[in-house]
Structure formats: structure tokens, C-alpha cells
Amino acid sequence: MPPVTTTGDAEDAQDRALLAAHVAGDPAAFGELVRRHRQRMWAVALRTLRDPEEAADAVQDACLSAYRSAGTYRGDARVTTWLHRIVVNACLDRTRRAAVRPTVPLPEQPPADPHDRLGERETQLEVTKALATLPPEQRVALVLVDLQGLSVAETAQVLEVPEGTVKSRCARGRARLALQLGHLRNPDAPPSVPPGSPEPEGGQP
Amino acid sequence: MTDHLDLDALADLLADVDDASRAHLEGCPACSARLAELDAALPAVSASLAALPVPPEPADLAARLDAALRAEARATTPTATVVPLAARSRTRWLPALAGVAAAAVVVTGAVLVTQGGGGGDTADTAGTPLYATSATGTDYDTTTLAAAVPSLLAGTARPPSRVSGGTAGTAGSQYGPSPEADIAASRAVDALAPLRTTAGLASCLTALLDPASDDLPLALDYAAYQGTPALVVVLPGGQAEKVDVFVVGAGCAQADAQLLYFTRLPRP
Numbered sequence: 001m002p003p004v005t006t007t008g009d010a011e012d013a014q015d016r017a018l019l020a021a022h023v024a025g026d027p028a029a030f031g032e033l034v035r036r037h038r039q040r041m042w043a044v045a046l047r048t049l050r051d052p053e054e055a056a057d058a059v060q061d062a063c064l065s066a067y068r069s070a071g072t073y074r075g076d077a078r079v080t081t082w083l084h085r086i087v088v089n090a091c092l093d094r095t096r097r098a099a100v101r102p103t104v105p106l107p108e109q110p111p112a113d114p115h116d117r118l119g120e121r122e123t124q125l126e127v128t129k130a131l132a133t134l135p136p137e138q139r140v141a142l143v144l145v146d147l148q149g150l151s152v153a154e155t156a157q158v159l160e161v162p163e164g165t166v167k168s169r170c171a172r173g174r175a176r177l178a179l180q181l182g183h184l185r186n187p188d189a190p191p192s193v194p195p196g197s198p199e200p201e202g203g204q205p
Numbered sequence: 206m207t208d209h210l211d212l213d214a215l216a217d218l219l220a221d222v223d224d225a226s227r228a229h230l231e232g233c234p235a236c237s238a239r240l241a242e243l244d245a246a247l248p249a250v251s252a253s254l255a256a257l258p259v260p261p262e263p264a265d266l267a268a269r270l271d272a273a274l275r276a277e278a279r280a281t282t283p284t285a286t287v288v289p290l291a292a293r294s295r296t297r298w299l300p301a302l303a304g305v306a307a308a309a310v311v312v313t314g315a316v317l318v319t320q321g322g323g324g325g326d327t328a329d330t331a332g333t334p335l336y337a338t339s340a341t342g343t344d345y346d347t348t349t350l351a352a353a354v355p356s357l358l359a360g361t362a363r364p365p366s367r368v369s370g371g372t373a374g375t376a377g378s379q380y381g382p383s384p385e386a387d388i389a390a391s392r393a394v395d396a397l398a399p400l401r402t403t404a405g406l407a408s409c410l411t412a413l414l415d416p417a418s419d420d421l422p423l424a425l426d427y428a429a430y431q432g433t434p435a436l437v438v439v440l441p442g443g444q445a446e447k448v449d450v451f452v453v454g455a456g457c458a459q460a461d462a463q464l465l466y467f468t469r470l471p472r473p
Contacts (some may be wrong), residue, residue, distance in 0.1 A: 027278060034270055039262060046260045056266055060273050060464070067277055127253050146254035164222045171220035174250040175212050175243055181253070183246040189209035190235050 011036075015079035023071050030067055037080060040148065041087045047143045048091040050132045055091075062090040077157050084150070084158045088140055095136045130180040138173030145170050210236045215243050265468055272449065272467040280412045340427035341365070345452070347466065350430070350437065354450060355473040357424040357439055396434035397427050397455050405458030413438055413451050423448060430465050448472045 015036065021029035041062060045055035066086045073082055131139055144155045145166070152170075156163045178184055207229045210218070217223035218230075218240060230237050337360030344365075345353065356362040399405040414420050426437040430452045438451045447469050456463035 031271060031274060034274070035267070038267065038270065039259070042262050042266065043259055047257070052263060056263060056269065059266065060270060063270050064273060064277055067274060068281075124257055127257060131254070142254060146251050147257060149255075164220075167220040168217050168222045171216035171222075171247070172213050174247045175216040175219075177250045177254075178243065178246040179212065181250070183249060184239075184242060189211050189239075 012078045012080070016075065019070055019073055019079060022067075030070070033079075034063055037083055040080070041083065044084065044087050044143055044148060045091055047128070047131065047147055048088070048136075048140055049094060050128065054094055058090045058094055059087065061093070062087040065090060078154075081154055081157050084144065084148075085160070088144070088158060092136055092140065126181060127177075130177050133180060134173050134176055138169045138176070141166055141169035142173045142177075146174075209233065210239070212243075215240050219244055219247065268469050269467045272451065273464045276412050276451075276464055336422045336424055337362075338425045338427075342428055343426070344429040344432060345435075345437070346431055347468070350450065350452070350466070351468065351470055353426075354424075354439060354448065354470060357426050357437065358448075358473060360424070362426060397436055399455050399458035400427070400436050400453075402458070408459065409436070409453060409457035410438070412457065413440065413453070433465060435465050442469050442472070446472050 015033060018029045018033045018036075022033065038059070041059050042055065045058040045062075046052060049055045049058060062083075066083060069086075073079070131142070134142070140159070141155060144150045144158060145152065150158065152163050152166050156166045159166065210226055210229060210233075214223065214226050215236070218226050230240065337357065339357060339360070339362040341362050341364040343349070343353065343362075353362060400409055410422060414422070420441050422438055422440055424437075424439040428437055429435055430437075433454060435452045435454055436457065438453065440449045440451065441447075442449045448471075450466075450468050450470060451464060452466040454463035454465055
């Protein structure tokens with residue numbers, strides 16, 4: 001089971017009080033907020049960016065961004081939702097600014113010997129490597145839902161997209177991982193044969 | 206028959222966000238079979254992801270975040286509350302900076318910044334060394350930076366020298382930098398020009414130093430960090446036997462700390 005990383009109402013109330021104190025000028029409040037949430041921010045950044053130095057930089061960027069924009073938090077979402085959003089944006093900024101991990105298009109052929117892989121437990125390294133090949137939007141969606149245990153609804157709030165978009169990104173990401181990890185016997189669509197055409201088109205669209 | 210469904214289309218069907226593709230399924234046993242197989246495979250993928258352990262934090266992450274927030278707080282504090290204390294501690298090192306900034310680019314070695322450089326608080330003996338300033342242009346990473354701290358503090362840091370294979374020339378001589386190191390060092394220092402002025406350096410150090418203390422910088426190095434021109438600032442750490450090493454970009458001259466890296470090390 002993924003760790004329960006969403007906060008309950010009591011924790012959220014404390015987070016809101018800390019944020020309000022920070023905005024009011026309390027010099028120690030924001031540091032306390034960071035201490036409470038640093039580990040989950042780190043987990044999101046590392047699983048999204050994979051490189052520990054990049055992830056640490058992203059967490060630092062996110063903390064500074066949250067520190068500066070704390071006055072804009074309107075209280076309509078949980079504080080952790082707001083923080084998750086800032087961390088995700090800091091990570092996506094990094095993937096856009098530098099080609100950190102080029103995404104791999106759907107492979108033309110399935111991995112060799114898929115029958116040998118089925119039923120095997122793949123290693124954690126294989127899973128994290130496969131995760132890194134996903135397009136950033138799909139990777140982030142799976143980090144939030146499958147790794148951090150956020151609901152689809154909360155993930156939609158973090159990413160500021162409709163719930164249907166979250167479901168699509170998660171499903172597409174999991175499908176690509178199933179392909180990468182060798183879980184599928186028939187990953188390729190059969191070649192399309194439009195009526196009246198003498199030759200099959202062949203291959204994936 | 207419409208085109209067969211690719212993996213993305215099958216995934217969207219399973220996520221209940223695509224109804225248009227269902228029409229194709231009704232006439233296509235191949236795609237229906239692929240859909241069923243994908244449906245069976247996805248829960249195992251979610252389980253594999255959920256089974257990934259929580260990655261351990263780097264040991265210095267907490268300290269690094271604290272330092273970055275501390276620098277940010279000082280950079281944005283209204284100056285009315287900061288100036289009296291900052292002015293008091295600044296006069297101790299500010300006059301000495303004038304000598305450093307006016308000097309030509311120091312490429313070959315370190316300058317010991319001394320009291321009595323001209324004006325300001327002259328209560329101390331003229332020539333008392335306060336801290337060492339170098340301009341080595343070294344492109345540090347986290348490991349080489351930690352290793353360089355003793356020589357930075359002692360004022361013995363030198364730019365990296367290139368040893369040209371096989372020649373008996375003076376390139377890479379221990380008595381002076383090679384031409385390549387000269388160029389690299391001067392290029393790094395030029396990018397940091399805003400931090401070479403008295404005002405720019407003072408602005409940066411004010412952002413990093415705790416105004417409530419009388420801390421002085423221990424050492425500076427105009428260099429680079431992972432390819433970016435950067436100023437290394439070594440300050441006393443929170444406890445007496447530690448030093449704080451800040452690596453800042455040229456933006457530090459405008460009181461935007463632009464913290465590239467921070468670490469706390471035992472004092473050599």
C-alpha cells in the first residue's frame with residue numbers, strides 16, 4: 001500500500017495556522033512548515049526527476065517559491081495540495097529548462113521474450129528506470145496517485161486539470177510501464193487495412 | 206473498419222474517458238483481446254509503483270533549505286530594522302573591500318583582506334588579516350569544494366593548473382597557473398563582475414551573514430560551481446567547530462541570494 005501522505009483535518013488546520021503566521025511576519029513559522037512536509041516534497045521531486053541533485057534543487061526552488069507566494073494561498077485547498085502543486089511545478093520547470101531525461105516514444109517492438117517476464121517481480125531499479133522514460137505529465141500523475149497515494153480528486157487540484165485528464169494520464173502511464181516492463185504479449189496494434197488499398201499500412205500509428 | 210486502437214486509446218478506454226473508440230471494439234476481436242490483457246496488467250503496475258520505498262533524504266537537505274530560507278528572509282526584510290546592526294558589522298570589513306575591488310583581477314593567488322585598507326573603523330592594528338579572498342576560477346563540484354575549504358581558509362588556494370602531456374614547458378607549473386587556467390579563471394571572474402564591486406559584494410554578504418552577530422566572512426573564492434560562475438563564501442557555522450559554505454551566483458549582488466549550493470562542514 002502506498003504511504004498515506006495526505007493530511008487529516010487537524011494537521012491541515014495546523015498547517016494553515018503556520019502559513020498565516022508566516023504571512024503575518026513570524027520568522028520561525030515557515031521553517032516549521034518545511035520541516036513537516038520536507039520528506040513528501042523530497043519523495044515527489046526524486047521520483048519525478050530521478051537525479052538526487054536535481055531533486056534537491058527542485059525542493060529548494062519550491063520552498064523559496066512557497067515562501068514568497070504564501071500570501072496568495074486562498075485556503076480553498078489543503079496546504080499540502082498547495083505545496084504539492086508548487087513542488088510539481090518546480091520539477092516540471094526543470095524538465096522544460098534542461099533536457100533532463102528525454103522521453104522515449106512507444107517502442108516499435110515489444111521487449112525480447114515477453115513470456116519470460118510475465119509473472120516475475122521486476123526489480124525496483126527497473127521500475128524507477130521505466131518511470132523515468134514516461135512523458136513528464138504522465139510521470140507526475142503516477143507519482144502523485146500511485147506513489148504518494150493522493151486521490152484522483154486531489155491530484156486534479158494539484159495539477160489544476162479535470163479529473164478525466166488525471167485518469168487518462170495515469171492509465172496511459174501505467175500502460176506504457178506495462179509495455180516497458182514486459183507485461184504485455186500483444187502490445188502492437190495489428191496493421192490497419194483501409195478498404196480498397198492493396199497493401200497493409202503496417203506498424204503502430 | 207476504423208484503424209486499430211493504439212496503446213493510448215486502449216488506456217483511455219480503461220480510464221472511462223473515451224467513448225468514441227468503443228464502436229471499433231464491437232467489430233474487432235483483436236483489439237478486444239488487447240484491451241482485456243491491458244486491463245489485467247494495469248493493477249500489477251500500480252502495485253509495483255506503490256511498492257517502491259520512500260527514498261531517503263540527503264543528510265544535508267534540511268540544513269540547505271534552512272540556509273536558503275535564512276538568506277531569503279534577510280534579503281526581503283525591510284531595511285529599517287536591519288541597517289543599524291548591519292552597518293555596525295559592515296564597517297569592520299567594508300573599508301577593506303575597497304582595496305580588493307580596486308585591485309586588478311587576482312588570478313594567481315589569494316589576497317588577505319586586511320583591516321586598515323582605508324577609512325572606517327581603524328581601532329584594530331593596521332594589517333590584521335580578516336579573511337582570505339581568492340579568484341581561482343576552479344569549477345567545483347560538491348566533492349572538490351569540500352576538499353578545497355582548508356586551502357581557501359589559509360589563503361593558499363590556487364587556480365587549477367593544466368598539465369600538458371609530455372612537454373617540459375611551464376604549463377601547469379606549481380609556481381603559477383597555465384595559460385588555460387588563466388583564461389578560465391578570468392572568464393569566471395568577469396561573469397562575477399557585479400560581485401567584485403564593493404557595493405555588490407557588501408550587498409551579497411549582508412544577505413548571507415546574520416546581522417545579529419558580528420560574524421566576518423572566513424574566505425571567498427571567485428570560481429565556478431558545476432559550470433556556472435559562482436562565488437564561494439565560507440562563513441562561521443552555527444557552532445564554533447563548523448563552517449558554512451555558501452555558493453552563490455552573480456545575482457547575489459542584487460541581494461537575490463541565488464544560492465546554488467550550501468553545505469556545513471567541520472572546521473579544518
